[in-house]
Amino acid sequence: MSLGQPLPVLMYHHISPKPGLVTCSPDNFRAHMQWLADNGWKTLSTDEFAQALTDGVMPKKSVLVTFDDGYLDNWVYAHPVLKEFGQRATLFLITGWMGEGEVRPHAGQPGVPDVPTHGQAMAAAADGKLDTAFLRWSEVEAMRAAGTFDFHSHTHSHTRWDRQIADQGERDQALADDLAASRATLAARLGEASPHLCWPQGYYDAAYQRVAQAAGFTHLYTTAPGVARRDTDPVRIPRLVVKDKPANWFCGRMGLYGRPLLSALYLGLKSGKKGF
Ligand SMILES: [Zn+2]
Numbered sequence: 001m002s003l004g005q006p007l008p009v010l011m012y013h014h015i016s017p018k019p020g021l022v023t024c025s026p027d028n029f030r031a032h033m034q035w036l037a038d039n040g041w042k043t044l045s046t047d048e049f050a051q052a053l054t055d056g057v058m059p060k061k062s063v064l065v066t067f068d069d070g071y072l073d074n075w076v077y078a079h080p081v082l083k084e085f086g087q088r089a090t091l092f093l094i095t096g097w098m099g100e101g102e103v104r105p106h107a108g109q110p111g112v113p114d115v116p117t118h119g120q121a122m123a124a125a126a127d128g129k130l131d132t133a134f135l136r137w138s139e140v141e142a143m144r145a146a147g148t149f150d151f152h153s154h155t156h157s158h159t160r161w162d163r164q165i166a167d168q169g170e171r172d173q174a175l176a177d178d179l180a181a182s183r184a185t186l187a188a189r190l191g192e193a194s195p196h197l198c199w200p201q202g203y204y205d206a207a208y209q210r211v212a213q214a215a216g217f218t219h220l221y222t223t224a225p226g227v228a229r230r231d232t233d234p235v236r237i238p239r240l241v242v243k244d245k246p247a248n249w250f251c252g253r254m255g256l257y258g259r260p261l262l263s264a265l266y267l268g269l270k271s272g273k274k275g276f
Contacts, residue, residue: 003264005058006227007049008257010065011239012089013118015077020117024244026077026107031247033085035254036063043087046150046196049228050219056230061258064228065089066221066239068154068198070098072132073115075139076106082148092154092198092221093140095185099131103138137189144190152196153217156182160203172211179215195219209235225270227263 013022015029024032036043041061044052049064067074070093082089105111116124121133143149156178165171183193195218199208202223212220212235219234226238240257243249257263 003260004230005060006229006257006260006263007052007058008063008227008254008263009049009221009237009239010063010242011223012065012067012078012242013069014071014073014115014121015081016071016073016115016117017077018115018117019244020119022118024242026081028244028246028250029078030081030084032242032250033081033087035247035250037085037087039251039254041254043082043089045088046090046152046194046219049090050196050234053219053228053230053232053234058228058230063254066198067091067149069158070094070135070140070154071115071121072104072113072135072139074149075104075135075143076112076115079143079146079148080107083146088147089149090152090196091140091143091149092152092196093135093186094154094156094158094200095182095189096156097125097130097134097158098140098185099134099136101131101136101138103136103142140189151186151190152194152198153179153182153186154198155179155200156185158200160200162203162205162208168207172207175208175211176215179212179217183216196221199223226267227257 012024015026016023017026041063044062044064052058067089070091074091104113116133124133140151159178161171161174165174187193195216197212197217198221219237221237221239224238225240228237256266
């Protein structure tokens with residue numbers, strides 16, 4: 001049986017010089033993107049990835065680079081790197097956490113803003129000081145115009161409703177309302193409501209999936225480790241956590257995940273363990 005060409009879907013959160021949880025340094029991120037560029041890999045748009053799934057043909061040397069949450073550091077440190085190499089990535093925004101105001105400077109410009117660590121960003125979110133840690137709509141528009149990112153939903157409030165509401169009907173309604181708010185916000189801000197949704201903390205169940213599909217989401221991104229293949233179910237897209245490690249490590253992993261049999265063997269060996 002042929003396994004088919006694998007297509008790695010990479011997952012990043014923070015690109016920041018301050019180490020912390022789910023954080024990759026700007027130097028290592030640049031090394032990853034440079035490795036892709038130097039070795040002839042194409043970073044797909046979200047639409048191109050969806051088309052590959054629809055066609056059932058995964059193009060070789062292609063990768064989907066994803067980011068979750070919408071941190072300020074994605075603009076400050078990831079955007080300039082993607083622009084430098086003519087690459088693109090997918091960003092899942094918590095649409096209710098976005099700020100207003102002018103575009104802030106990014107790396108390579110004077111007056112680069114201080115970016116918080118992951119822990120500080122979570123504390124800022126709890127305190128309602130979202131603007132210090134998360135993107136502004138003006139920055140989203142700038143990245144969209146530059147072609148470095150396209151933008152999709154990571155829900156409106158990043159709430160784990162399964163932990164908040166015991167009653168199934170009420171929980172489903174809360175999730176439906178959250179997703180509707182996210183789609184309405186994206187439609188109002190970007191002119192279109194994306195059919196791509198990434199689950200907060202990777203959590204979903206059958207009811208979540210049903211609610212999301214009813215809301216109009218056709219592609220659901222998980223944190224289950226794996227590579228996309230021609231038979232990947234678009235409502236259970238696996239992703240690979242990228243570690244804060246240099247190019248030689250990235251090269252080794254991409255060598256594994258880009259090959260049909262090796263990737264299957266390696267993922268089997270890891271058997272559910274998280275990590276790239
Ligand atoms: Zn998240």
